[in-house]
Amino acid sequence: xxxxxxxxxxxxxxxxxxxxxxxxxxxxxxxxxxxxxxxxxxxxxxxxxxxxxxxxxxxxxxxxxxxxxxxxxxxxxxxxxxxxxxxxxxxxxxxxxxxxxxxxxxxxxxxxxxxxxxxxxxxxxxxxxxxxxxxxxxxxxxxxxxxxxxxxxxxxxxxxxxxxxxxxxxxxxxxxxxxxxxxxxxxxxxxxxxxxxxxxxxxxxxxxxxxxxxxxxxxxxxxxxxxxxxxxxxxxxxxxxxxxxxxxxxxxxxxxxxxxxxxxxxxxxxxx
Numbered sequence: 001x002x003x004x005x006x007x008x009x010x011x012x013x014x015x016x017x018x019x020x021x022x023x024x025x026x027x028x029x030x031x032x033x034x035x036x037x038x039x040x041x042x043x044x045x046x047x048x049x050x051x052x053x054x055x056x057x058x059x060x061x062x063x064x065x066x067x068x069x070x071x072x073x074x075x076x077x078x079x080x081x082x083x084x085x086x087x088x089x090x091x092x093x094x095x096x097x098x099x100x101x102x103x104x105x106x107x108x109x110x111x112x113x114x115x116x117x118x119x120x121x122x123x124x125x126x127x128x129x130x131x132x133x134x135x136x137x138x139x140x141x142x143x144x145x146x147x148x149x150x151x152x153x154x155x156x157x158x159x160x161x162x163x164x165x166x167x168x169x170x171x172x173x174x175x176x177x178x179x180x181x182x183x184x185x186x187x188x189x190x191x192x193x194x195x196x197x198x199x200x201x202x203x204x205x206x207x208x209x210x211x212x213x214x215x216x217x218x219x220x221x222x223x224x225x226x227x228x229x230x231x232x233x234x235x236x237x238x239x240x241x242x243x244x245x246x247x248x249x250x251x252x253x254x255x256x257x258x259x260x261x262x263x264x265x266x267x268x269x270x271x272x
Contacts (some may be wrong), residue, residue: 031058032132038153043160047200050113051130051154062104065133066097066112073227079169081129089228091128094118124195125164129153142246159196167193175251175269184238188250192226199223202255204236209248217242244271
């Protein structure tokens, strides 16, 4: 098990706008360690780990709830979360966490443990998030008659060893031509045909009609993922100081997603 992010300190502040709710404010200081974990298991193997939740507030206690949901990456790359068991890659009832509810006194911490027990026939990847939901003290909201819950999450990326199918395809390359205050943008759609998370990363090259390279820039340099049997759109902007001259060009995209061969595609566009 490898923790990618060893520490995440989150300061969540809820401010009430002056003139509507007055000038009061409440700051909540909670830390979770870790924020993302990659786990490799053998078929049928049980693995466990823990997340430390700490209250950095020196005066106020917080009440916490821990629970698991499915992780979803929407086509535009944003995250979404669904009730556990909603997706083909769900951890389902094969993960247990505890304690599921607890109080954190000022300056104190709680260790929340999780146990993974995937069936021996499980293949590929399983993905989810352990949420730690904070119920803000009602006393903080008595003046305005409001309540609010906030949550922090630890993402779990689980892979069953020697069962991975790494396969993807490029479903299209598009160019959005520059407008006032909007740079030229190259985008592509990647469909993950495999059973594990894919992280396509690569480059865009702009080639002119003399087959000369006019520009090159990275795409998905942050290594955003594509979940199994889903699509995701990746975009990159041309940010050179010198705009492209009028003429015919080709935008070429080459991506390495961890499979046997690179993904590649191109499209033609005209600057006029």
